[in-house]
Amino acid sequence: MAPRLSGFTRASSLGPISEFMDRHGGSFTRALRNVDLPFAILEQPDIVIPLREQFRLLEKAARETGDPYFGARLGQAVKGRELSSFGAWVCSADKLDGAIRRAHAGLNTMLQTSTVLTFTRRGSKVRWSIEFVEPETEGRHHNEFLGVSYMIDMIRGYAGRTWRPDVVMSVLPAGSPRQALEEIFGTNVLHGCGVPAIEFDASLLGRLSCEASASSVDGYLEPRVPRQSDVVATIKSVTELALHEGYPHIKWVASKLGTTGRSLQRWLDMHGTSFNRVVDGVMETQAKDLLRQSEISVTQIALRLGYSDPAHFTRAFRRWTGMTPSAYRSEQR
Incomplete structure (x- = not known):
């Protein structure tokens, strides 16, 4: 079920x-x-x-x-x-x-x-x-x-x-x-x-709108809110939330969903993935976004993503993309 x-x-x-x-x-x-x-x-x-x-x-x-x-x-x-x-x-x-x-x-x-x-x-x-x-x-x-x-x-x-x-x-x-x-x-x-x-x-x-600005709408649309029936997307969203406070941990993510780490991992197993893979995907996406859209240094990005030093971040980024963070930033520009 x-x-x-x-x-x-x-x-x-x-x-x-x-x-x-x-x-x-x-x-x-x-x-x-x-x-x-x-x-x-x-x-x-x-x-x-x-x-x-x-x-x-x-x-x-x-x-x-x-x-x-x-x-x-x-x-x-x-x-x-x-x-x-x-x-x-x-x-x-x-x-x-x-x-x-x-x-x-x-x-x-x-x-x-x-x-x-x-x-x-x-x-x-x-x-x-x-x-x-x-x-x-x-x-x-x-x-x-x-x-x-x-x-x-x-x-x-x-x-x-x-x-x-x-x-x-x-x-x-x-x-x-x-x-x-x-x-x-x-x-x-x-x-x-x-x-x-x-x-x-x-x-x-x-009744017609009585507010002068009613016809103007910001063209920006956010990503869709995850559907509850999509277990992986739901867990990914809470993992993204956890990333704002450092490296995501399964116990914290599970607690925000009202379950246990063991149950969460079991659900991910049923969908052919794992919590570590979810974290990896979220970290890669966030790292690429920060490198493309900001001017902060690679060291600052590494610390923001919860890495203890830039070298660990660089190794992870090379594993994800085959290049260093600096090379990726240069290529995107």
Whole structure:
């Protein structure tokens, strides 16, 4: 049976979390350390991280700030257009119904897997829901409120910045306190629902964009988010994440996928490869990119990739390509 691995999301889906925590008395750096994620996600929002790790990070951030509704409050600062190229593409649709169709079509390939958007229309009302198909529970409700907030912000690009849904539907237990959440969202909150959702008037679907920059989209498109069914691509993505902190180790990669090193290696064996080969491929790709696209020295590249000295890096690079790093750089230029 195929393994059930974590879904992925881009670091951009966390919105302005670092600045937000600074303003609310918390340390994002400390929260990152607590979940053992690389600091690179602060500077490279296109990085993909396991969705389960984002849940955990939001939970740590909530504890840092002492805010039980951290995800909902952070959600008031997010902008759908800043959700990588995906958000810009969605928000550039002429009408709201087109933006919603784009969100459904591109979410799982451009931004985030393990996530299901559902749209239903009942008479004059529309219900738009978001469900995270992840076994991880710690921090889940923070991510759910954050996801709902992105949906609300996207609609505001067509309905106006002061718009609010008729109701925000929550999966928190029925009878949970509502006042704080209703103050945050500025509308009614209904607990005890099957999935997080918002309801609004169907007449908004035909609204034209009210944002002047809606027609402009950055032409850059990120690589696709790895499919959960692709075991090798999933493991490779977490290995790339590990590389931001030095040489990747199987125990760390396995822990981020919610499994053990032995199970991870067994899955790779079933696909005709090994963890060492995955690391080799990731290191080679990163080394070539750095040599082509940057001016940093070979020694700096070696250290960034986790090698103890340039000689070890040069030997590895010669094994990959048949030439030295300096020769490769000269040839590419």
